[in-house]
Amino acid sequence: MVLAGYQPDVYAYNVLVNGLSNFGKINVAIGLLKGMVQRGCEPNAVTYNIIMDALCKDKLVVEALHLFSQMRIKGISPDVITYNSLIHGLCKLGKRNQVLALLNEMVGHNISPNVYTFSVLIDSLCKEGMVSEAQNTFKIMIQRGVEPDVVTYTSLIGGLCISDLWKEAMALLKEMVGKNISPNVFTFNILIDTLCKNGKVSYAQRIIKIMIQGGVEPDVVIYNSVMDGYCLHNQIDKARKVFELMVTNDIFDVFSYNFLINGYCKCKRIDEAKELFDEMPQKVLVPDTVTCNIITFATLLYGLCKEGDLDEVLTLFKAMEKIFRDMEEGGCLPDGYCYNVIIQGFLRHGYLPKASELIDEMVEKGFCADDNTTELVVHLLRNDDPILRILQNHFEAPKGVNFK
DNA sequence: CTAGGGTTAG
Incomplete structure (x- = not known):
């Protein structure tokens, strides 16, 4: 030019x-x-x-x-x-x-704050956990004649949810609908997830109905939240029903499996967890979800470790190692969480050489022992287990603990 | 041509 x-x-x-x-x-x-x-x-x-x-x-x-x-x-x-x-x-x-x-x-x-200004302020207060200040700012905004929109409402609803004020959040949802400001799928999801986590799944179901009436279709995240809500409140069989409905409608993902596997592990129905795990490859194991596969392994192993089924743990771990090697080419590696969970399983059940070997590998890869792992090692050290001297180098002594 | 929110797991 x-x-x-x-x-x-x-x-x-x-x-x-x-x-x-x-x-x-x-x-x-x-x-x-x-x-x-x-x-x-x-x-x-x-x-x-x-x-x-x-x-x-x-x-x-x-x-x-x-x-x-x-x-x-x-x-x-x-x-x-x-x-x-x-x-x-x-x-x-x-x-x-x-x-x-x-x-x-x-x-x-003479530049008046507008809906963007107030939304930023409200969102920031919510994220800092200062919900009542956010609510005050919301009131001031309306007093000054600045109309909140879907962004403002979504931020404030999210803030109320973080503080477990779901009744207030529900009231706000009603208020915005009354003002003809349409909530979107995110607005609904934030609220539904909080309700489910609080064991209010029936409330959540009601909101889903309102949502459908308003022309917003529930997505996989909503179904997952409902399912996890049941899992968290020891209603695994209800969770299973939701899951089956999801599979029938072909609305499921790795999250769905992970939630349900976790649910079964937590109520010690390991066989069902394993069955689900085994059917994953036919359904969802695609390359871009490899990270999630690792999480699933960890979840499954966590359940098995707690059960003390160490033979099964070892078998799975070998299978996992093979998959890890395959994943390395794709740049996807097991993370620190995964290592810690497995190491804890071995420590709890006395497979100390294997635990030591894994800790070496973990440290080599730049991951650290977490609080639970450290606590287990300290506990074993207090019982003066000689094999654990091998492990000592990997841990810094917490306050008041002398490794020697 | 420029500004705000955005959900699920170990």
Whole structure:
């Protein structure tokens, strides 16, 4: 464009700056910001907003604030988007005082906080567990004539759920529906999952009905939550019924299997857990879920270890080792959780050499013993087991424990 | 051309 003798205007530059920022090339975008001035094109608020927002999303709020002062020196007025980006960035860093200062500043410049501003504030308060403050902010917003939308409601409902205030969350759902603000599948899922975890599966079923009436179809996540809700509250057979319904409708995934396997392991119905595990390859074991397969192995082994069926554990572990090697090529390895669970199984049942060998392997791969593993080793050490000296090097002594 | 939320597991 330049070679052909055309001068890009500020819109053209902004498109480029935006593209570069979206691809993480913020430094190149900043270079362009300087370059455009040299070529006689003045940046506008949008140019600065794009770069400042990208910086804030990279937690580089200090750099964003530097640009903020530069734009004002140039006489370019910040707008509500400028402030929202900065406030969002500062909220994520927990800089409450600076957030309040900016809010005051924007109001002082006659820039009113809008639904984005309030949503950011409410979401941030919710995530910090300050739900009542979030509720207050919500009230203030309405008082000031700023209408909450689906984003604001979803954030606040999520916050209430985190604090187990599901009755308040339900009330809020009703309120938004009454205002003709349609909840989406995420709004429903957050609520349904909380209800299920609290053992209120029948409430959850009611919400699912409301949801279907509202034209939102339950997805696999919803069914999984309901199933896990039953598992968590010792109603494995109800969970099984949901699962079978899911399989019939072809709505299931690795999560579904993992929940149910976990449920069976927890109520010691290991045979059924193993049966489910065995049928997975025909149904869901596709390459992009290999990580989840590991989790499933761990879950299954956890159940077997607790049962003390060590022969079976060893058989499975050998099968697993083979799969691990196959996975290595795909870059998918067992994680620390997996190692710890298996090691604990061996420790509990006296297979100390195998435990030692696995700890070596785990440490070699950069994973650490977790609290449970450490506790088991310490317990065995207190009983003065000589074999455990082999293990000592792998653990730092917790306070008050002397390995020697 | 620019800003907010987003759900399930060991």
